[in-house]
Structure formats: structure tokens, C-alpha cells
Amino acid sequence: MKKIAISQSNYIPWRGYFDLIASVDEFIIFDDMQYTKRDWRNRNKIKTKDGPLWLSIPVKVKGKYFQKIKEAEIDGQSWKNSHWKSLKSSYSKAPFFEDLSSELEKIYFEENYIYLSELNRRLIELICNYLEITTKIRDSSEFNLKNGKTERLVNICKDLNACEYVTGPSAKNYIDQNIFKENKIKLSYINYSKYGSYRQLWGGFVDNLSILDLIFNCGRKCYEHMQYI
Numbered sequence: 001m002k003k004i005a006i007s008q009s010n011y012i013p014w015r016g017y018f019d020l021i022a023s024v025d026e027f028i029i030f031d032d033m034q035y036t037k038r039d040w041r042n043r044n045k046i047k048t049k050d051g052p053l054w055l056s057i058p059v060k061v062k063g064k065y066f067q068k069i070k071e072a073e074i075d076g077q078s079w080k081n082s083h084w085k086s087l088k089s090s091y092s093k094a095p096f097f098e099d100l101s102s103e104l105e106k107i108y109f110e111e112n113y114i115y116l117s118e119l120n121r122r123l124i125e126l127i128c129n130y131l132e133i134t135t136k137i138r139d140s141s142e143f144n145l146k147n148g149k150t151e152r153l154v155n156i157c158k159d160l161n162a163c164e165y166v167t168g169p170s171a172k173n174y175i176d177q178n179i180f181k182e183n184k185i186k187l188s189y190i191n192y193s194k195y196g197s198y199r200q201l202w203g204g205f206v207d208n209l210s211i212l213d214l215i216f217n218c219g220r221k222c223y224e225h226m227q228y229i
Contacts, residue, residue, distance in 0.1 A: 010040040013044065014209060015195070027136050030140045031068065047213055048089070058074070071076070175187070196225065203219065
């Protein structure tokens, strides 16, 4: 029985994002949606000696009120040094920082991306490879999408002959479950409530950070703090 999940691309997402990817056979990056400011698309949090810190990528938004996520362009290059400096100063003493540090540094300083979505996907695939997640990743632009939030999701499921659609608990606020029932597609919600703490630098445990925090602190034993890896 084929399972799929669909979600917008996020910048260095939290562990739940990768559990969602690992729980299905195919994962669709839904970047045909409208880009929203001050969201997870272009930012995430890490833990520093002074507490949680937002790492935000500047995006060109002036005069682009209804641009899609895949159309959002990165504004400038100066943020790269700031992000890398923050990551290095916060995690260079973490036991597994070197597992990904050289590849991340290469992405920040040797690879150039015009579009935010392209950078996000590059980072997502890098982390999936490290976590040994073999789920196939595709873009929503490969599909002919219908109108309607739920209809679009069902359309992709049918195109891929999927029998089950897996999503996060917040989707209950907008998904029309009846449309899935009418199309005989099982609707499942992933449960994030079982996540526990793990050893971090800089004091007490802080949850909901970028998965880089988990990787740098736990290395290949990330699976002990996730559900589907």
C-alpha cells in the first residue's frame, strides 16, 4: 500500500519534518503554494549559549504580493556568513558537528541558489542522506493541480496511485476528510507527542529546533529520538 506525504519546503527543518518524510514512500514538496512571510519557509531556530536564535534567509518580497514559494528569490548573499558563523560558534564543540559541517559549509559558500525552494531542497536532501532516508522526493510542479486545498492533495495521491496520505496534526484545521473518504484514500496523522529530550549544549533542553541541533548532538543515534528512522 503506497503512502505519500505533501509539505512545503522549510529551511533546515525540525526532526518532525524528517520523520514525516521517512514514514512514506514518496514525499512531495508543495511549493506551488503562496509564499508567506515570517514562516518556516525561510527560517528556523538553533540553540546558542544565549538561548534559541532564529536563522532567517532574506527573500525578495517588494512588489511580489502573491508569489508562489518556488518563485521566492533569495535577497543577497550576506546572510550566508551570518548563518554559518552562528552554527559554528554554537555547535563546533558538539560531539558530531564535523559529521555535516564540511558539506554545509560547501553549500553556504561554494554553491549559489537564486530560489529559496532550491536551497531548501538541497539541504533537505543532504540531511535525508545523512539519516539514511530513502524516500523518493518530488516537486508538486510535476503534477496538474486542481483548485481547492484538499482537492489538490487528493489529485496528487491519485496520480501516484497512493492508498494512504500522511500529514501533520495541524492539517486537521483545513483538510476536508470527506473528500479523502469519497476517493477511498486513507488519511493518517503523524503523532509528534512522543518526542522526548536529548542531550544538548548550553543548559536545559529546548525543543522544536532545527534538526541540525539533534544531528550535531547525537550523530547517527538520531534514530533514538525519532519515530520512523
